[in-house]
Amino acid sequence: MEYDAFYKNKYGRTEELYECESCEGCQLKNDCCPKASKNRTIQMNRSIQAEGAFGILKWDKSYKRLFRRGEKNVILELTLISCGFNLYKYHNKKQRNKSPA
Known part of the structure; x- marks a missing residue:
């Protein structure tokens, strides 16, 4: 795989795109990307789910x-x-679940 792109999307998350150099002659092309006419591309997003709890601990606490x-x-x-x-x-x-007195 070849490193293709590295950018931030509109929400601020980092995304990485990897594209294979050439799929010609690959034995697994039909299984890997049967409908695609281009090379195989993989998109990886950096998850921000765990950062919420750590952010609260670091900033608020x-x-x-x-x-x-x-x-x-x-x-x-x-x-x-x-x-x-x-x-x-x-x-x-x-x-929050208590009813007002």
Whole structure:
């Protein structure tokens, strides 16, 4: 595969396009791209789904760095942060569902 293009779409996500140099003589062309008359092109989007939670932790909760060293301690710290974040979300959901007094 050859690196073809690298750009941002209108939503700000990074997209990468890869295109094969030549599909002529390829044994798998019929299985790979049976309807296409051009070379095989693959589009890859950088996912932004996980960034929402990290953005909230970094910006809203002012959590900037890990304070523990070592693999087990880092896993412990991230687990505690995740539990706290989930409790925060659960609490907010319960508060929204309460009827006004």
